[in-house]
Amino acid sequence: MEASRKKFGIVLMRMAIGAVAGFAAMKFGLESGLGPLLKEAGPGSAALAGSGLIYGLMGLFVGIGVAAPGLGSKLLNVTGREDIEDQRAQMTGGAVGCLALGIGMVLLALAGPGGAVPGVVGAAAFGFALFLTAAITLLQWRGYDELWRNMSMESAAWGGTLIAMTLLVWGALALIGWAILPDPAGLVALVMGLNLLGTFIAVGRRGLLIDA
Amino acid sequence: MENRLKELREAAGWSQGELARRLGVSRQTINAVETDKYDPSLPLALRMAKLFGCAVPEIFIDRWEPEI
Numbered sequence: 650m651e652a653s654r655k656k657f658g659i660v661l662m663r664m665a666i667g668a669v670a671g672f673a674a675m676k677f678g679l680e681s682g683l684g685p686l687l688k689e690a691g692p693g694s695a696a697l698a699g700s701g702l703i704y705g706l707m708g709l710f711v712g713i714g715v716a717a718p719g720l721g722s723k724l725l726n727v728t729g730r731e732d733i734e735d736q737r738a739q740m741t742g743g744a745v746g747c748l749a750l751g752i753g754m755v756l757l758a759l760a761g762p763g764g765a766v767p768g769v770v771g772a773a774a775f776g777f778a779l780f781l782t783a784a785i786t787l788l789q790w791r792g793y794d795e796l797w798r799n800m801s802m803e804s805a806a807w808g809g810t811l812i813a814m815t816l817l818v819w820g821a822l823a824l825i826g827w828a829i830l831p832d833p834a835g836l837v838a839l840v841m842g843l844n845l846l847g848t849f850i851a852v853g854r855r856g857l858l859i860d861a
Numbered sequence: 862m863e864n865r866l867k868e869l870r871e872a873a874g875w876s877q878g879e880l881a882r883r884l885g886v887s888r889q890t891i892n893a894v895e896t897d898k899y900d901p902s903l904p905l906a907l908r909m910a911k912l913f914g915c916a917v918p919e920i921f922i923d924r925w926e927p928e929i
Contacts, residue, residue, distance in 0.1 A: 731878055732888055795902050796890035856898040857889055 683755070690761050693835025698758035700838045704845070705751025712744035739797070742789050746782040753778030754841060758834055775837075800851050808847025812840055863922040867895040869913045884908055 683698050714721025718733040725733075733740060753775035758764075760771020786801070793801065816839075822828035831839060852858060870880050870891075877895070881888040886905065893899035900921075901909070910917045 735878075736887065794886040794890055795905060796887060796893055796899055799899070854898070855889075855893050856896050857893070 683759070687758065690758065690764060691832050691834065693832035693838060694758045694761050694764075696831075697834040697838040697841075698755050700841050700845075701751045701754025701758060703751070704747050704754060704841070708744045708747030708749075708751055711740055711747065715740045715744060738792060739789055742785040746778075746785050749778040749781050750841070754837070757837065761834055796855065800855055800857070803854070804848040804851035806847075807850045808844040811843040811847050815839065815843060862900045863897060863924075864894065865920055865922070866891070866909065869915075869920065870895075873913070880912075883912060 683702075687695055687698060710724055711721075714725045714733055715737055718730045721733050722730040756766050756774040757771040759766040760768045764771070790798070790801075819828055819830065823830045830836075849858075870877070873880075875883070877891045878888045881891045884891070884905065885908075890899065890901070890905075894901055906917050906921060909920055913920065
């Protein structure tokens with residue numbers, strides 16, 4: 650009991666450090682490099698670029714973890730060195746998918762009307778990232794064991810439910826004039842953010858956020 | 862579902878990784894079953910029973926009783 654409390658405390662501390670580091674990196678990215686480029690864009694574009702930076706950072710951390718399992722076991726909540734070596738292919742796929750989505754989201758955020766990136770480039774980059782992530786998942790599906798297949802479906806179910814409920818409630822409130830719907834970039838950011846939240850819920854429910 | 866997987870595994874002197882390898886699943890699956898976070902499929906439960914030389918109800922404890 651004491652040991653599991655200690656483990657949970659360590660996980661919470663790592664998550665808090667990750668959240669603070671992610672937020673700091675996102676704020677730095679938005680205020681320095683991307684800030685001037687997003688100047689003309691609305692709040693939705695800033696949210697989309699910020700979400701893209703979070704996806705990109707996650708991909709980067711997982712990628713570093715795969716490249717250096719010793720360091721990865723300290724950086725990542727979920728797993729020890731042995732697990733990283735065992736699941737190198739899956740984690741590499743996840744890292745590539747997250748990085749591609751992150752880059753795609755940032756480029757899409759910069760591609761709004763009057764943006765720094767041509768619209769077709771932003772849309773193509775984001776579309777390619779979606780296609781790549783789906784292709785990686787399909788290719789890796791055979792390699793998943795039953796827990797990973799279940800988690801994959803549960804994360805899709807959680808993400809889908811969160812997205813549907815949020816959009817339905819928000820839409821209904823907007824219909825009666827109690828809320829304002831997000832702009833297109835904000836809508837994409839919302840869907841991607843809730844999708845990520847769904848994944849965390851599914852993974853957390855199976856105890857994979859706690860190193861055992 | 863409550864189970865005796867950890868007890869049986871430790872009695873056999875295997876790590877979670879070793880048991881996972883013998884059953885052809887990931888170590889996380891073994892950990893999730895042992896900590897009651899995941900109920901395995903029937904084929905996996907049968908494989909576990911075969912590996913430990915016992916019946917499935919000796920590993921997984923179901924307290925449900927039929928109403929008569």
